[in-house]
Amino acid sequence: MMRRVDRYGFELPLLLAGAFRQMIDELHRRLAGEGHPDLRPTYGFTLQAIGLDGATVSEVGRRLGVSKQAATKTVAKLADLGYVTRDQDPADARAVQVAMTPHGRDMLQRSARIFDDLRADWIRTLGRDRVTALEDDLAKVLQSSGPVPLHDLPGWLR
Amino acid sequence: MMRRVDRYGFELPLLLAGAFRQMIDELHRRLAGEGHPDLRPTYGFTLQAIGLDGATVSEVGRRLGVSKQAATKTVAKLADLGYVTRDQDPADARAVQVAMTPHGRDMLQRSARIFDDLRADWIRTLGRDRVTALEDDLAKVLQSSGPVPLHDLPGWLR
DNA sequence: GCTGAATCGTCAACTTGGTTGTCGAAAATA
DNA sequence: TATTTTCGACAACCAAGTTGACGATTCAGC
Numbered sequence: 001m002m003r004r005v006d007r008y009g010f011e012l013p014l015l016l017a018g019a020f021r022q023m024i025d026e027l028h029r030r031l032a033g034e035g036h037p038d039l040r041p042t043y044g045f046t047l048q049a050i051g052l053d054g055a056t057v058s059e060v061g062r063r064l065g066v067s068k069q070a071a072t073k074t075v076a077k078l079a080d081l082g083y084v085t086r087d088q089d090p091a092d093a094r095a096v097q098v099a100m101t102p103h104g105r106d107m108l109q110r111s112a113r114i115f116d117d118l119r120a121d122w123i124r125t126l127g128r129d130r131v132t133a134l135e136d137d138l139a140k141v142l143q144s145s146g147p148v149p150l151h152d153l154p155g156w157l158r
Numbered sequence: 159m160m161r162r163v164d165r166y167g168f169e170l171p172l173l174l175a176g177a178f179r180q181m182i183d184e185l186h187r188r189l190a191g192e193g194h195p196d197l198r199p200t201y202g203f204t205l206q207a208i209g210l211d212g213a214t215v216s217e218v219g220r221r222l223g224v225s226k227q228a229a230t231k232t233v234a235k236l237a238d239l240g241y242v243t244r245d246q247d248p249a250d251a252r253a254v255q256v257a258m259t260p261h262g263r264d265m266l267q268r269s270a271r272i273f274d275d276l277r278a279d280w281i282r283t284l285g286r287d288r289v290t291a292l293e294d295d296l297a298k299v300l301q302s303s304g305p306v307p308l309h310d311l312p313g314w315l316r
Numbered sequence: 317g318c319t320g321a322a323t324c325g326t327c328a329a330c331t332t333g334g335t336t337g338t339c340g341a342a343a344a345t346a
Numbered sequence: 347t348a349t350t351t352t353c354g355a356c357a358a359c360c361a362a363g364t365t366g367a368c369g370a371t372t373c374a375g376c
Binding site: 229 | 352354
C-alpha cells in the first residue's frame with residue numbers, strides 16, 4: 001500500500017484545526033442530545049473556567065483571559081440558561097460568587113464522559129499506541145515553544 | 159524514561175487547539191516581520207479563498223462557507239489594505255472580479271514558505287517519521303467521520 | 317484609624333465578523 | 347418574451363469581545 005511521503009506545510013494546521021473542530025462539533029451534538037441544546041463552545045469554556053468550586057466574576061475573566069466586563073456578560077447568559085447562579089460573596093461585599101447549578105454540574109460531567117468516549121473512538125480508528133504517541137508528540141511541540149495560553153481560545157482568532 | 163500511559167479525553171482537543179493556535183500565531187508573527195503587520199487570521203483564510211486566479215465575491219463567500227454579504231465586507235477590507243482589487247467582470251455585468259495585488263501574492267508566497275518552515279521545526283523536534291505519522295493519523299480520523307468543512311473555521315466557534 | 321490607591325462588578329459605547337431581509341440590475345431559463 | 351435566478355450591495359441586527367467611566371468596597375501605608 002502506497003503512502004504519501006511528504007506533505008505541504010500548510011496541511012498541518014488544517015489537519016489540526018479540522019480534528020479540533022470535529023471533536024468540538026461532536027461534543028456539542030452529543031450534549032444537545034443529552035439535555036444541553038443551547039450550549040455554545042464559548043459557554044463550555046466558561047463553565048470549565050468557573051469549575052465545580054465556583055469563582056468570582058473577575059476570577060472567571062482572568063481564567064479565560066478576557067476582561068471582567070466580558071466575563072460579566074457571559075456569566076449573565078449562563079445564569080439565564082440555568083447553568084450558574086450569582087450570589088453575594090459573604091466575605092467581600094463587592095464580589096459576586098458564581099456557582100454551578102446541578103444543571104451546570106451535569107453538563108461538566110457529561111462533557112468529561114463524552115471527551116473520553118471520543119478519545120475511545122480515536123483509539124478504535126488508530127490504535128491505542130498511535131493516539132498516545134500523537135498526544136505525546138503534540139505535548140512535546142507545545143512544550144518546545146513555551147506555554148501557549150489555552151484559556152482564551154474562543155476569541156483568539158478574532 | 160517514564161512516560162504517561164494514558165490521558166483524559168479532554169486533553170486531546172486542548173492539544174490540537176494549542177498546536178493549531180501556536181502555528182497560526184507564529185505565522186502571523188513572522189508575516190508581521192516581513193511586511194504584513196495588519197493581517198488577521200480571517201484575512202489570511204479569505205486570501206487563500208480568493209487564490210492566485212482570483213474569484214467573484216459570491217465565489218469567495220461559497221469557498222469560505224459564509225454569506226456573500228459577509229464576503230463583500232471582508233473583500234472590502236482586503237481591498238482597503240491593498241491585498242486585492244475589485245474590478246468589473248467583463249463577461250458578467252453583475253459580477254465583481256476580485257484579483258490579487260502583488261502585495262497579496264507576496265503574502266500568499268510568504269505564508270506557504272513559513273508554513274513549510276514551521277513544519278521543518280516540527281521535524282527537528284519530533285523527527286520526520288513522527289510528523290508524517292501524525293499527519294497520516296489526523297487525516298485518517300478526519301476521513302473516518304466524513305468531510306469536515308475547513309473553509310469556515312474563522313467564524314465557526316461563534 | 318484615616319486616607320489614598322486598588323479591586324469588584326456594572327453600564328455605556330464601540331469594534332469585528334458574522335447573520336437575515338430587501339433590493340435593483342443583469343443573466344439564465346422556460 | 348416573460349419569469350426566475352443570481353450578483354453584489356444596503357440596512358438592521360446579533361454575539362462576543364474591547365475600552366472608558368463609575369460607585370462601592372477593600373486594602374495598604376502612615
